[in-house]
Amino acid sequence: ETGVTQTPRHLVMGMTNKKSLKCEQHLGHNAMYWYKQSAKKPLELMFVYNFKEQTENNSVPSRFSPECPNSSHLFLHLHTLQPEDSALYLCASSQDSYSNQPQHFGDGTRLSIL
């Protein structure tokens, strides 16, 4: 596989459930990102990991918990979400987080909260 792969592609969960989103990149990059994309709004950066260390938490509620076990894998653990959390969650990677190299995105997980 090449590029950035996200699973699952679609997820429906209740407000009391716990689930995880997974992202894997095969580009040899050292930085990984989580973004939220809602209708009619620009992409919102949530978290940044550079060489497995979290370098940015963009005031994200604690019901979202990221995990980066290595430079190729990134998870987003979800618990007790709210209806307004329904959105497309995108993962991206880049060479590192402090250079101006382009980020490459996966196809996202479409999350629906019942």
Add this chain to the structure above:
Amino acid sequence: EDQVTQSPEALRLQEGESSSLNCSYTVSGLRGLFWYRQDPGKGPEFLFTLYSAGEEKEKERLKATLTKKESFLHITAPKPEDSATYLCAVYGQGAQKLVFGQGTRLTINP
């Protein structure tokens, strides 16, 4: 605070009808301006990076240009397969993260 504004919000063209999309930005120390294409149900696909005013990049029917305040994505003789949402983002010295615009939804009718 870094800001990006894209216009128009939506654009509908006939096949072969050339046009331009605009990306206006304010940033403290531009380190890169990025254009992406996003198809429905997909993630953004990287198109171009522009680093300094006066720079131009081309790919098939697309040409991106950059000034100190804005970037244009020119589409020449578009085809229906060029229909997508086009996203612009800037990376500045201050924020040190990508800041995206809301995108322009382009529809090319056959």
